[in-house]
Amino acid sequence: MxxxxxxxxxxxxxxxxxxxxxxxxxxxxxxxxxxxxxxxxxxxxxxxxxxxxxxxxxxxxxxxxxxxxxxxxxxxxxxxxxxxxxxxxxxxxxxxxxxxxLVKENEELVYCPFCSYAEIRNKDDIHFMYCPHPDCGKRSCLICRGELPNFQENYDYPDNEEEYEIKMITLSKHFKCTELKNEKKLLDDTLEQGQKLPCPNCGLSGMKDEQCTHMICPNCSQQWCYFCGKTLEDCDKETRYGTIYDHNVNWECNPLRCPMYFTQIGDIDDRWPDTEEDCLFLFHRKRSLRLLRNIYEQWGEEKFNALNAHFHSIDSSGFTMDEIKNEDLQLIVYPNFS
CATH class of the missing domain: 3.30.40.10 (Zinc/RING finger domain, C3HC4 (zinc finger))
Structure with missing residues (x-):
């Protein structure tokens, strides 16, 4: 066998x-x-x-x-x-x-990437920082969190032209960071959101543990389903008791309903593993890929690849471009019922 x-x-x-x-x-x-x-x-x-x-x-x-x-x-x-x-x-x-x-509407709290120094600055300021901390003093790009080249006060015509050219090329790449800062933030937020779900009422995000799919928001007390992301009021459910448990009735044959436990899905769809931990990983993986695919389709391949070429966000995410574009993201494959 x-x-x-x-x-x-x-x-x-x-x-x-x-x-x-x-x-x-x-x-x-x-x-x-x-x-x-x-x-x-x-x-x-x-x-x-x-x-x-x-x-x-x-x-x-x-x-x-x-x-x-x-x-x-x-x-x-x-x-x-x-x-x-x-x-x-x-x-x-x-x-x-x-x-x-304490931060006002058009301000943000920014941190030096290399030490504990922080300051409040205007959001429209250039995204470079010269850290005044006496034990640091590094120049950094607040978008890619990388270190900027250090020029001496008189660098108009340095002795080492090759070193100067390298520093100027590096600096120009960080100016490119500023041009792409909004796109990078959206991509970073997307990668983070793939690993958790927001409360559909107040937006507070959290990650499900190894228990059931029923969630109660600690911020607004909203009951909701972690699998579909809908509130108790909005999710499809059996008209029995008006509780979130009614949302789990006949989920095996009703795509509008959700399982109470991830491990139940393997009973009808053998793509799903046996343990709740592995199921949670698979669920977040498909969610992340779906969110990334949405951005890819919104931006187009050229812009998506250009952002990845500059920040390497996708290269380091654990996903490939082929997976983002082509992987089957259907959560549950339902058997054919006669």
């Missing part, structure tokens, strides 16, 4: 990644920290990152990747917390929230 490998198993095996700290191998569906730029950290190293945060929170708020300093999805970070760490984490995040409230 020939052994077979399911589609989900092939996807997991083909995407073995490396922890950015200890260089150990991690699967694409690992439970450690990962950022939208494609940097991954195993569970043990993620715990070390949490400890660093709690030791010196002012250097790690807003939450950011330790490799590229891009903002982290809060839910990805929060699932690393142990019960005894939650209270201290929440206190620090509350202080950060208060600081953000």
């Amino acid at each position: 020939t052994s077979t490998t399911s589609c989900s198993e092939k996807q997991t095996k083909s995407k073995i990644l490396e922890c950015g700290a200890c260089q150990s191998e991690v699967a694409a569906d690992h439970l450690g920290i990962q950022c939208v730029q494609g940097h991954h950290f195993c569970v043990d190293c993620s715990q070390n990152i949490v400890r660093m945060f709690l030791f010196e929170p002012q250097s790690w708020i807003p939450l950011k990747c330790v490799t590229c300093n891009v903002a982290l999805n809060e839910s990805v970070f929060e699932r690393q917390l142990k019960p005894e760490q939650i209270d201290l984490y929440q206190k620090n995040m509350l202080a950060f929230s208060w600081a953000k409230q």
